[in-house]
């Protein structure tokens with residue numbers, strides 16, 4: 063029996079309606095930009111496996127560092143103990159994070175990274191006796207699948223069933239270049255009626271909303287208002303972090319810097335699961351007290367797992383290298399050039415492009431959209447490309463180590479799929 067057949071017996075997959083999706087592909091190998099399925103078909107991983115494997119799968123440098131760590135120290139309790147990979151990683155992260163960031167709190171994944179960010183914002187005010195219990199978020203944001211993270215995400219199939227159990231949240235639209243004034247008015251009113259504790263936002267690019275990009279100047283204005291009212295700024299850089307937007311962090315494009323930054327996905331270069339939440343000294347100091355209960359009593363058993371830290375440390379080293387920085391630029395140049403060829407395509411409604419992220423909104427009828435989406439997905443697989451269309455959007459976030467030829471193959475496949483629509 064194939065993996066695909068055996069899988070059906072006991073496995074429940076994430077984000078999957080099993081009655082509708084029967085075909086799950088068995089993957090037996092991943093190396094560089096290539097995934098190989100159990101029948102031997104190869105696919106270029108055009109989305110870096112959900113934006114994690116940005117230095118390529120089974121990257122030799124990262125493997126070497128993690129293997130060496132495995133011989134030394136596998137796992138210890140991180141309350142009361144520390145270790146070299148965590149210390150070195152904290153130093154490496156601080157060296158690339160925006161300058162206000164001073165402390166790193168480790169956790170397990172993107173959802174827990176944002177969960178901790180939300181808790182930092184709420185307890186920052188709680189510890190000071192401020193009556194602020196409400197979070198602010200963007201309407202179409204996505205911050206993860208745990209309860210706090212779900213609450214601040216836009217409503218969708220992901221979280222609709224749990225709405226009654228959400229933490230308190232107010233939502234505003236993203237700035238589009240024309241609506242900043244209205245958003246600020248709305249925001250002022252919200253804050254007067256229900257004092258806000260924190261604002262969680264995906265800076266500049268909303269990944270799960272199909273790589274929607276918003277206006278940086280408008281975002282700066284919103285952030286400036288929040289800062290002036292002591293609303294804690296929590297930047298969710300789980301998707302945007304570690305070079306994807308062309309800078310180390312999307313916040314680097316903005317003049318107003320966050321108090322808290324949530325990281326995961328490419329943090330560990332796609333090798334092991336881990337999240338991290340960084341914060342400024344001002345946030346940290348609100349928890350630093352003689353009173354035990356003012357501490358942040360959040361912890362996961364595998365917090366700062368030494369192997370994950372070793373992978374992350376190797377990842378940051380690669381990110382800082384000239385080669386990787388150059389590749390990010392080259393991918394952006396290539397995306398920009400490809401974008402031009404699509405300008406007049408009748409099936410293209412809009413394109414978006416930042417760093418290595420490139421998205422195309424399709425100009426097609428929405429009816430029978432589910433099957434159209436599935437057909438698009440399958441035609442890419444047939445052409446040897448793995449990407450996951452989201453609604454009417456085709457997007458790529460290629461690994462930084464992709465070659466020019468492999469990129470061209472992705473572009474050629476996209477053009478062929480568009481032509482066939």
Ligand SMILES: *Cc1c(COP(=O)(O)O)cnc(C)c1O
Nearest residue numbers: 171172173204205206269300301
């Ligand atoms: C993926 C993602 C998350 C959730 O991360 P998980 O590791 O899947 O829990 C949170 N925020 C953003 C912006 C993401 O892209």
